[in-house]
Amino acid sequence: MAADGSALSESRLSSEALDRAVLSAHTALSQAQQDDGHWVYELEADATIPAEYILLEHFMDRIDDALEQKIAIYLRRIQSEEHGGWPLYHNGKFDLSATVKAYFALKAVGDDINAPHMQRAREAILDHGGAERSNVFTRSQLALFGEVPWRATPVMPVELMLLPAKAFFSVWNMSYWSRTVIAPLLVLAALRPVAANPRQVHVRELFVTPPEKVQDWIRGPYRSAWGYVFKGLDSVLRPVVPFIPEKTHKKAIQAALDFIEPRLNGKDGLGAIYPAMANVVMMYRAMGVPDEDPRAKTAWEAVQALIVEKDDEAYCQPCVSPIWDTGLSGHAMIEAASGPDGIAPEKTLSKLKTACAWLRSKQILNVKGDWAVRNPNLAPGGWAFQYGNDYYPDVDDTAVVGMLLHREGDPANADSIERARTWIVGMQSTDGGWGAFDIDNNKDVLNHIPFADHGALLDPPTADVTARCISFLAQLRNPEDEPVIQRGLEYLRKEQEKDGSWFGRWGTNYIYGTWSALCALNAAGVSHDDPAVVKAVEWLRSVQRADGGWGEGCESYEGGPHGTYGESLPSQTAWAVLGLMAAGRRDDPAVARGISWLADQQDANGEWHEDPYNAVGFPKVFYLRYHGYKQFFPLMALARYRNLENSNSRRVSFGF
Structure with missing residues (x-):
């Protein structure tokens, strides 16, 4: 049954229709690439x-x-x-x-x-x-x-x-x-x-x-008793x-x-x-x-x-997202070019080579940013989210780009990958997780000062960013990173919700977080029969909608139910089926229905349409709509589904 109690559609996409959908989406994404190799969508x-x-x-x-x-x-x-x-x-x-x-x-x-x-x-x-x-x-x-x-x-x-x-x-x-x-x-x-x-x-x-x-002017509602304490401190300091x-x-x-x-x-x-x-x-x-x-x-x-x-x-726009868009678009492109039926591999790989060269040029190698306050001996090696932001490289972007460079395979990427690996390892917080920009930025009491009525003053470790770092390090398979990966996995296990999902700090929401975590568990070699994986899979199945898609609204950040929305959405459906495939469920009927829904929603130009917001800046305060998500994630999902058809193990071999 679907999340709304309706019977699920049983439709299955033919291989010919799947190939057409992948080709059409690949063409649309290729056309959006800039002359110098990068992608950037509205934010x-x-x-x-x-x-x-x-x-x-x-x-x-x-x-x-x-x-x-x-x-x-x-x-x-x-x-x-x-x-x-x-x-x-x-x-x-x-x-x-x-x-x-x-x-x-x-x-x-x-x-x-x-x-x-x-x-x-x-x-x-x-x-x-x-x-x-x-x-x-x-x-x-x-x-x-x-x-x-x-x-x-x-x-x-x-x-x-x-x-x-x-x-x-x-x-x-x-x-x-x-x-x-x-x-x-x-x-x-x-x-x-x-x-x-x-x-x-x-x-x-x-x-x-x-x-x-x-x-x-300053009168709650306070999130804890600390709010009253800091209100008193504000009253004392004001005349001083x-x-x-x-x-x-x-x-x-x-x-x-x-x-x-x-x-x-x-x-x-x-x-x-x-x-x-x-x-x-x-x-x-x-x-x-x-x-x-x-x-x-x-x-x-x-x-x-x-x-x-x-x-x-x-x-x-609140900012621009070229590194993120290029990394994710690159993963979708390389997925489309993979496998025995990959689309125009020579042309696609040429475009990927240009994209990777552009990304290498954006790696931050000579500036020790604010992160160095917590780890002054760590060498820089990350990527920012924007075109230029040298003091503030982003752990999440760095892991995504690192995985792409490694997967693309050009020997010219080797130094960039190693610098990124070293930086990611050095950015791990003491609890085993990773924040987006800082190490151990978790003094939660500061979120209760009057100035922080938005509750987003900090950058603590989160499940989705942690999952991406595990995926990157596991994909590289360096033995010396195994203790780092295991600490990250322990953090992920602690963060799993009772219903089997994971919270998505930077993407909406539990579907995003669960997809991220399942990718990490798979990349790290965790069994597909592991209780945490099984529980997550059952949760994803439980929130699939009657039409075969998935959707989740920003209301889930505000006490609303996990993994539900009034309609199915391309980005969310792609995350769900990617998560299920990472858990070894490529042949699950739920995946087939999701893939069919994605193909059915694609327009004549090979694109998808999505009005609801699909990401978050600060939960309950600031939300985002990445215009690229509805394009590169569905392509990634469709292409991976096609590629796994010819895989004996049905196991995703990359971290992302």
Whole structure:
């Protein structure tokens, strides 16, 4: 039976239809490859980033009316008809903070507040407690426009930048994204600039209580008793901060700049993520740095590079994902070219050779990033997520690229693979798992400070990233790595949910996590009859939908059921069948039904379509839609299904 209780379809795809589907998808993916060998697809978030971009232009008085009108079209399109506000993901529930920012941005571009869409949004905001109940980052944005007093934000003195790495509240105990966002924000909070706001747009109508009369801006809901403790500490520190000596204050601002400026990252921007980049732009303006200054000019250009502009609308991406997209596309391409019936192997392998050469050129070999604070003797060797982000290579990307280079087999890849292997081994945390960017970044109590109301201040080890590292190391089969792999497997076993699934920290969600873990267990040689594998397989079978596909919504991060959604989705179905095939179940009828569903959903151009979000930045706070997932994962699944038909063992021989 399916997850919804319906009888499952029994259809099975013919070998001819399978070959056509693989060829068509392979052709579409090949055509998306850039001339220099890489792939990059759009990366979409919610209304927050596009709205913040509009507000950034008004903060700076650098207004591009034509672009803003296109962004406004995008914002109006994604407004919910159901609740009148803006959700954090496709068809999601009302989100107060996203709605406040979207409303403010639309008002800034000239939308009449009495227009029906604005009225519905305003009423929804007021019904949910008003803008005064928005999150910390939204209140900081409002403070920059003078809409709320700075006491609406938690106490975060710039003097935090002076704390050594061993100090509990040190920025070095926070995640990479937190460090890069916070450092320029601390300077802004210290200088307290007011936006240029040339059209004098204000949003007092969004407050239930006038901002100047709000007595308590920081009032939960707290996730633990620590919330109350830190609220008390905030109350104690607030009257003390103004008495910090001016000399210390200036020293702290300089410490922030000393952190930021080596990491400005040229045209890719600080941390290569929008919030940090935008904060730097505003920071330089607040410091009086001219827009023509090379630092300020490049910071502004880095933000512009995130804009996706189409004929009728535009939006701002939170970042770009070329390394990730290229690594995953490469795996799909090499799968399509594998086996006795591989598609145009000479042409495909030539494209892969170009992609691998591009990836080798992006490996970070000469910069010791922030990760070196925890392991200063480790040599660099990772890849970032974006085009350039040398201080912040990503463990997950590095494992994916390393597996691709190893599988592609060019001797020119050997040094890159070994540098990546050494770096991955050195990035293992003490509990046996791997985080995305840091080692042992797991002081969970910090997620309870008032500033961290988003609950995503840290980068602890996770099952999906750990699984990818195990897969990479196991694929290389170096005997000296066996203890590292075994510690990782122990971590994975501890992280398995009671229902047999694994949590997906960076992809939606339990289907993604379970696929990742099953790949790792297979690569490490764990028996397909191992209880953990069997339990995971039974869970995947249990959540298959009646049409043969799988789907899971972002609601699963918010207490919703694991592995379910209102429709089947290409990316999720591909993950599920890839996971089952990694567990030795290529001939399972559930896999055949999933493969048939994928082939049936493919369009005439060899592509798939998927509106729901398929990944997560921060659970409950920030979700993502990778536009490439719906293309390269289905191809990977279809091609692997075809290739395993001719495999005597039915065992996937690679880590991914």
